[in-house]
Every structure is written in structure tokens, then in C-alpha cells.
Amino acid sequence: xxxxxxxxxxxxxKGCLTLKFIGFVxxxxxxxxxxxxxxxHHKSRAVSFVVDSGxxxxxxxxxxxxxxxxxxxxxxxxxxxxxxxxxxxxxRIVNCPVHMTFGSDEQxxxxxxxxxxxxxxxxPDRKPEEREKMLQLTPSILGMDVLCNFNVHIYRRRxxxxxxx
Amino acid sequence: xxxxxxxIFKASCDNLKWLEKNYxxxxxxxxxxxxxxxxxxxxxxxxxxxxxxxxxxxxDSKSALVEYVQSEQVAMFF
Numbered sequence: 001x002x003x004x005x006x007x008x009x010x011x012x013x014k015g016c017l018t019l020k021f022i023g024f025v026x027x028x029x030x031x032x033x034x035x036x037x038x039x040x041h042h043k044s045r046a047v048s049f050v051v052d053s054g055x056x057x058x059x060x061x062x063x064x065x066x067x068x069x070x071x072x073x074x075x076x077x078x079x080x081x082x083x084x085x086x087x088x089x090x091x092r093i094v095n096c097p098v099h100m101t102f103g104s105d106e107q108x109x110x111x112x113x114x115x116x117x118x119x120x121x122x123x124p125d126r127k128p129e130e131r132e133k134m135l136q137l138t139p140s141i142l143g144m145d146v147l148c149n150f151n152v153h154i155y156r157r158r159x160x161x162x163x164x165x
Numbered sequence: 166x167x168x169x170x171x172x173i174f175k176a177s178c179d180n181l182k183w184l185e186k187n188y189x190x191x192x193x194x195x196x197x198x199x200x201x202x203x204x205x206x207x208x209x210x211x212x213x214x215x216x217x218x219x220x221x222x223x224x225d226s227k228s229a230l231v232e233y234v235q236s237e238q239v240a241m242f243f
Contacts (some may be wrong), residue, residue, distance in 0.1 A: 022178065024185035028238070033177040035170055035227075045227045046177035063214075067221055067231055103174035135214050136199075136233040157185060 008112040019109055019163040021102040030159040040096040043068045047140050051159055055143030059118035063135050072119050092119040109163055111146055176228035179205055192236040203229040
């Protein structure tokens with residue numbers, strides 16, 4: 001299960017059989033906090049991801065990288081193109097292991113994305129006002145590469161990611 | 166400010182929960198603005214993204230939530 005997109009998983013259950021991580025539905029977006037660490041750059045931050053079962057891969061927004069203190073332009077462009085409703089585009093990629101930790105109370109579950117995490121970049125060709133709009137609207141996405149490790153429950157106001165035993 | 170991962174998670178979850186509870190009120194008072202939520206309260210707001218990034222650097226928190234508030238629902242398809 002954890003080998004897709006070169007993922008490694010580890011948990012620290014303290015006598016608890018099922019690990020459950022809670023998020024909230026905010027402005028019609030199911031969101032969950034994930035602690036993201038990019039060890040090679042000595043950067044980390046809690047990022048609120050939108051749970052998107054329609055996305056093949058997870059991706060971090062340019063905004064969250066900047067808030068972490070990283071400029072997305074230092075990372076290489078991906079070789080493959082991505083497809084969205086707006087057409088095809090080329091992302092950049094964090095080309096070093098990214099540690100994504102899910103947590104609740106004293107429970108933690110870490111997923112290491114060895115293959116690198118995609119960055120949703122805003123094209124440098126955009127006008128400043130378009131860039132600002134894109135920054136406002138572009139979330140970080142938790143896609144099926146990570147979600148396939150969990151049972152996902154979306155309720156009216158909250159969301160639960162449950163790690164099967 | 167140094168925070169351990171458990172503290173960061175608790176603070177981050179609390180901020181997200183607070184945002185969910187208060188989003189309707191925020192739409193009235195902070196529509197079309199960026200906000201920074203730390204310890205379940207708004208510590209900075211601005212309509213300009215670069216100013217919010219500068220404010221975040223001063224706050225130096227790994228758990229603070231940066232959010233753009235919008236009352237107008239935008240159709241998004243990922």
C-alpha cells in the first residue's frame with residue numbers, strides 16, 4: 001500500500017487500535033492539517049490540505065512553500081506534464097524526501113514521499129493581479145497517492161481520515 | 166519561537182476548527198482579505214498577499230493559518 005509514488009509509512013499508536021485524524025469543512029472545502037517537513041532544506045510547517053479524491057497525486061501550493069521560507073523557483077520542473085480542468089501544465093517538484101505527518105492528540109502517522117512532492121506553480125507569465133488571484137484560490141491538495149492509505153469519511157462539517165488496522 | 170510537533174498539531178487543529186466555526190462571521194468583516202489565525206484569533210489581516218507574508222515572517226509560527234476569506238463562492242474543479 002505504501003509503495004505507490006515511493007511512500008513510506010510509520011505510526012506511533014499508544015494502545016489504540018485505530019488511528020483517526022480529524023479535519024474540518026471550511027467554505028465547502030474538506031481540509032486537514034498535515035505537518036510538512038522538508039528535511040534537506042531544514043524547513044517545516046503545518047499545512048492545511050484540501051482532501052481531493054479526484055487528484056492522482058498530492059501537491060503543495062506555491063503559497064505554502066513561500067510561507068515555509070522556500071522559493072518554488074529553486075526546484076526543478078517536472079518532466080511529465082499534468083492535466084487539470086484548465087488544460088495541461090508543467091509543475092515543479094520538491095526533489096527530495098518530504099515528510100508528511102498526520103496527528104491527533106498523542107497519535108501520529110508519518111508518510112514519507114520519497115519521489116518528491118509536486119508544487120502547484122503559478123506561471124511567471126501571469127500579470128500581478130492574476131498572480132494575486134491565483135495565490136488566493138490555489139490550495140494544497142491531498143491526492144489519492146496519500147489518501148489510499150486511509151479510509152476517508154467526509155461529513156457536513158468535518159472530515160476523518162482513518163488508518164485501517 | 167520553538168514549538169514541538171505535538172504543540173504545532175494541537176495549535177493547527179484548533180486554528181482550523183476556529184476557522185470553521187467563525188467563517189460566516191469572517192465573511193462579513195474580512196471579505197476579500199488575507200488573515201493570519203494564531204491561537205484561535207486573528208493576529209493580522211490585509212488585502213495584499215506580500216504584506217501578509219511579511220507579517221508571517223514576524224510572527225514566526227509553524228502553526229499559524231494563513232487564509233484568504235471570500236464571501237463569493239468560486240466554482241473550483243480540481
